[in-house]
Amino acid sequence: MARRLHGITDVPGIRVGHAQDLVAMTGVTVVLCERGAVAGTDQRGGAPGTRETDALRPMHLVREVHAVVLAGGSAFGLDAASGVMRYLEERGVGFETPAGRVPIVPAAILYDLGVGDPRVRPDAAMGYAACQAATEGPGPEGNVGAGTGATVGKVLGMSYAMKGGIGTAALEIGGGIRIGALVAVNALGDVVDPFTGKIMAGARRPDGAGFADTMAVLEALAGQIPLNFRQRVPESTVIGVVATNAALTKEEANKVAQMAHNGLARAIRPAHTMVDGDTLFALATGEKEADVSIVGAFAAEVVAEAIVRAIRAAEGVAGIPAWRDLTGGTSDPT
Numbered sequence: 001m002a003r004r005l006h007g008i009t010d011v012p013g014i015r016v017g018h019a020q021d022l023v024a025m026t027g028v029t030v031v032l033c034e035r036g037a038v039a040g041t042d043q044r045g046g047a048p049g050t051r052e053t054d055a056l057r058p059m060h061l062v063r064e065v066h067a068v069v070l071a072g073g074s075a076f077g078l079d080a081a082s083g084v085m086r087y088l089e090e091r092g093v094g095f096e097t098p099a100g101r102v103p104i105v106p107a108a109i110l111y112d113l114g115v116g117d118p119r120v121r122p123d124a125a126m127g128y129a130a131c132q133a134a135t136e137g138p139g140p141e142g143n144v145g146a147g148t149g150a151t152v153g154k155v156l157g158m159s160y161a162m163k164g165g166i167g168t169a170a171l172e173i174g175g176g177i178r179i180g181a182l183v184a185v186n187a188l189g190d191v192v193d194p195f196t197g198k199i200m201a202g203a204r205r206p207d208g209a210g211f212a213d214t215m216a217v218l219e220a221l222a223g224q225i226p227l228n229f230r231q232r233v234p235e236s237t238v239i240g241v242v243a244t245n246a247a248l249t250k251e252e253a254n255k256v257a258q259m260a261h262n263g264l265a266r267a268i269r270p271a272h273t274m275v276d277g278d279t280l281f282a283l284a285t286g287e288k289e290a291d292v293s294i295v296g297a298f299a300a301e302v303v304a305e306a307i308v309r310a311i312r313a314a315e316g317v318a319g320i321p322a323w324r325d326l327t328g329g330t331s332d333p334t
Contacts, residue, residue: 015136017145025149033283038063038064042254042280050109064095065104065105070145074111079121085103156206163323177288184238189268189270190203242281247284264303282299
């Protein structure tokens, strides 16, 4: 039977650090794998903001990465990866070239400019600070790092949205295989309990009588042509990292990233829309032999759990309520 662990840092060789501006309500999260990890990615939303993702695909030279950056700030937030590169370069970490080592740092961003101060975005200094804060131990969840300004349930606009955040989960399965996920939840859709299908956080009814149910809103809008989401709702995006101590090829790491999106779809309704830039990375540190299908199956499980944990840990800000505000839940996301 799978053993539940705390989070992605339970995978040996993985460290996580966060930095944030709680006034501007934005931040950056870095997943460090300084010894190198075979990496893959899968991007399914229609509005991505990414860096160095092509290098992770099969038939490309680079096999391993040294960190992954998740940031707020929309496309401006990609600058945070420069600070992570500087941190790694100072420590002699990177892909060997004739002129020196070049750290490989893919990144993905989410849109949080509608919360806090849109003139302040994650930058290289914030990326560097996140590296300095990185730890192998259990880290904070909710309104930290890339989850600081995250929101969900935006089909009726920000006035009826709820607070998202960042969450992490992990399992140890047979043979000592460990699989963990770290996800920043900033979706257009509602977050649902993957076991019951009930909405945990999402678009609220304007009359205050519970949830609007994003799928029901979309059904009502279906006959109103043209419907341009890019004009009606704020940009969104769920971004995250799955890590395992399994030994995977580059092709298999990409397959795990692909299968991990099943967890995103279980916990977010709808997922992968044209205003979501949903992107997941997969990291494999290579300690244990494992079947890629088994790793991918459990990657989906930990992604779904990390999303739920992000919602349970989030705190309401600036008039945007969180799950705990509506349910009386505690800060313990278990």
